[in-house]
Amino acid sequence: MKNVISWQGDNLPMLEALSLPLWVFDIDHRRVFWANQAALEVWGADSLLELQSRDMSRDMSVSVAQRLNQYRQDFERDNAVFSESWTLYPKGQPRLLKVVFRGILVEGRMMMFCEAQNNLSVDPTTLRSAEALMHTSMLVTLYDSAGMVLYRNPSARAKVAYSSETWRQHFIHDGDWQALQQGIAATGEARQLAQVHTRQGMRWHEIAVRACRDGVSGQDALLVTEVDITDLKHAEARASFLANHDVLTGLPNRNGIRSELLPYLQQALRDGRQVALMFIDLDRFKNVNDSLGHASGDEMLIRMSGRLSQLLGHDEKVARLGGDEFLVMLAAPDVAERAETLGRRILQTLSMPMRLSGMDVSVSASIGISVCGEGRLDIERMMRHADLAMYAAKDAGRNNLMFFAPSLEERSQAQLALxxxxxxxxxxxxxxxxxxxxxxxxxxxxxxxxxxxxxxxxxxxxxxxxxxxxxxxxxxxxxxxxxxxxxxxxxxxxxxxxxxxxxxxxxxxxxxxxxxxxxxxxxxxxxxxxxxxxxxxxxxxxxxxxxxxxxxxxxxxxxxxxxxxxxxxxxxxxxxxxxxxxxxxxxxxxxxxxxxxxxxxxxxxxxxxxxxxxxxxxxxxxxxxxxxxxxxxxxxxxxxxxxxxxxxxxxxxxxxxxxxxx
The missing domain is CATH 3.20.20.450 (EAL domain)
Incomplete structure (x- = not known):
């Protein structure tokens, strides 16, 4: 710890005599621990005791508090030394100083030794822009042309995975870094949504980068600004899931059938397999809602969806259409035989009793099956045919399955009558x-x-x-x-x-x-x-x-x-x-x-x-x-x-x- 110094009382007379303002700041308690006479004048304090009594946390911004905690971590981890421009507010009056910060061990605790080198005089616009850069929640980093970090604002320092991380190492997927580099090479600036490393683990950031020059060395540099949009990405993913999945069971809904399951059926036909749809409707499910309440009815639907999912193989998918209706999709060389075998197992499994509200409850199911052997897949037509076959199974006494037959089209006529x-x-x-x-x-x-x-x-x-x-x-x-x-x-x-x-x-x-x-x-x-x-x-x-x-x-x-x-x-x-x-x-x-x-x-x-x-x-x-x-x-x-x-x-x-x- 060569940059971290230890507090020695023997050195106090010498430090007191220096005209350079020096003070020790207690990061834990947000107070000045010690200051020489020159520092008392900087802080506008009548005595060391009076300065020590000031509680700096009362008017300390979140950004400054965050910055101090970063200092302590860097002192302990990297023996870091910082030279920065800081605006102090002794008795509410702003004072801009060039300050060198280093770690100091006092009574076994890490504090901050501060050395004010000179007063700075800048125009108000420059001062305010520097303050804004410190307090903004946006992550701002300056890299040199080799990708080594030149500067990070407090927000970027708080999020970076480790202090020596390079521009390229920041990215989880190298392709995102390459895309940004290509954009910079083409137009001098680029923008990308990317997954990056942070102290919190993987996060989604919206990254904007622009080619510039380092104001100190005059060499080529990259100015990178980042906004954490992880929560937004999670919200979008949740919204997308809700749009395509049933909230109660988590199964695909009608939208999900078209966006997720339809491509699966189309590929099966291209591979030479046949496909089938199975409409499954629970018999007299309304009685469960009416007698036990909707909470028990929902519990039954959740458990029924679980039973269906456990029965299905790799080439079989299940969705919930709404209410007590489920849809199973399957593909096989001889899909009709496979559908009948699976359908019998479904009837047997769904009819098994389950415990609801302290009672053993069982319901049967009716299944309608529609088969598409060859040719163009018409999902709407197949669903309509499976629906007609399901109603035919109900009319045949429930707890049964039926394949669609052209004669069932007559049921449509009955619907017209209704x-x-x-x-x-x-x-x-x-x-x-x-x-x-x-x-x-x-x-x-x-x-x-x-x-x-x-x-x-x-x-x-x-x-x-x-x-x-x-x-x-x-x-x-x-x-x-x-x-x-x-x-x-x-x-x-x-x-x-x-x-x-x-x-x-x-x-x-x-x-x-x-x-x-x-x-x-x-x-x-x-x-x-x-x-x-x-x-x-x-x-x-x-x-x-x-x-x-x-x-x-x-x-x-x-x-x-x-x-x-x-x-x-x-x-x-x-x-x-x-x-x-x-x-x-x-x-x-x-x-x-x-x-x-x-x-x-x-x-x-x-x-x-x-x-x-x-x-x-x-x-x-x-x-x-x-x-x-x-x-x-x-x-x-x-x-x-x-x-x-x-x-x-x-x-x-x-x-x-x-x-x-x-």
Missing amino acids: ERDIRRGLDGGEFIAYFQPRVDVASGRIIGAEALARWQHPLRGVLMPDTFIPLCEDGGMVRELGRQILTQAARQQRQWRDRGLELMVSVNLSPSQFIDPALAGMVEQVLRDSGCQPDRLELEITESVLLGDDEQTMQTLQSLRALGVRIAVDDFGTGYSNLAYLQRYPLTSLKIDRSFVSDLERRPAIAEMITTLCRMMGLNMVAEGVETPQQLSWLAERGCQEYQGFLCSPALPSHLFAQLVL
Whole structure:
């Protein structure tokens, strides 16, 4: 440790006599340990005791504190000596000095011996630029033409893997360094996203480099600035994963099928193999949700996805289509035989009992199989055929598998008949609004309701939305259905107000409704005809509608907000989210998707992020699917204002809802 000196009391008289300002700084306690008379004058101190009493940490910036810790590490590790320009602030007045720093051992601890060589006088712009360079969070490094470091600002020193690291050694992948070098050679500057070595391990940095000259030697040099974007890269990776994978099970979703699994099938056909799709639907899964709750239903789906994954071989893939539907893809020379064998094993494995909510529960499955032997792969057609075959397996008694046959196309005709039945029901006023309570978390009081569509079928009784919504969307009837439910909800809000109930009512807008140019006019007409208070009506939109044309989306939202209605984002967190739109658009509420609420015990991170985001942006939080007091307590602790879910009540007809409130 040749550059680190030891504190010797015998030397004090000599040091005191020097006209050069000298002092010892205690890095641990952020105080001056000792100073000679010349240093007391620099610091504007009346005595050594008075200077020692000053707590330098009280007005010390984060950057300076970080810099001092770097000094100590370098003293201990490299016996370093530094000569730098520093601005001191004795009694708040700036004083620029050229100071030499070296380590000194005092009472077994590493302190900093400071030697002020002279006062510096620079113009304000130069001084401020030097201060900015010290305090900026951007990493700034100057290398010579051989790649050896000439200078690092404090932020760069804090991150560098080791002090002697060269320009080339900074990179994990040599190709990134070469790409930057080529850019510099071509234009004198370059920019690259690269993985680099740091004291924290591998990090992603956005690197900008420019050819320049060293201001001291006049030789060629490289000025490198870096910004750590690792958190952004992780967020992008997470967003991409969510866009292509099911949140609950982690399996590929419909987007993932096209982006990840479709190329696998195409390659299998090119290799001379046949491919097959297997649609798997759990039989009577709704009974599990209705009897044990959605949390148990979700647990079953997770465990079923695990069983499927364990059954599959190398050339077999599984995805979740939504709800209780799964899709298996496989390739083999004789794929039909392979699919039937695998299908029988799947039926047997999925029907095995599992323990849920203290009960042994078992469900069977129905499987539909579609085969593509040779020729062009039409994934949509194959999926449709597998779907038809799956429904045929259900009609055959469930717990069965069926291959697609052309005769199953007749089922499509039945769907057309159902579509005609829906049109008749819309004309006949058979679709009615049920209302699920929205509850104030703090008081437990019902303060509103979400209007949900039900079909009061004359022969089949009350039908749930999954029976008719998909056909309404496919058949272009969802706008009329949405108008009818909105009208009923607005009238109901007026009736509640007439009875002295100040309740908010929320209504879902489908994506096709949202893009309808006549939407704002329709909403205005409904408000006028019903007498509904605009500020008591909330329109719920999905994330997907916010990812289209920004200008059109903004115009639509502004038109709706101009009417006085509120705007909520429904099922937030399940789509491909760009959180920037929350700042751009005039939103009032976020509804946390029930899949995140049900998974709070195992994976609370996304729900935590959403609640934090809402608090930061002043958005009203509404949690969906709350079923347990523990979930409600978690949400209450994080400032969630409202909740919906079976913990209070399912959706009810208007007269039963009124009984619940009164």
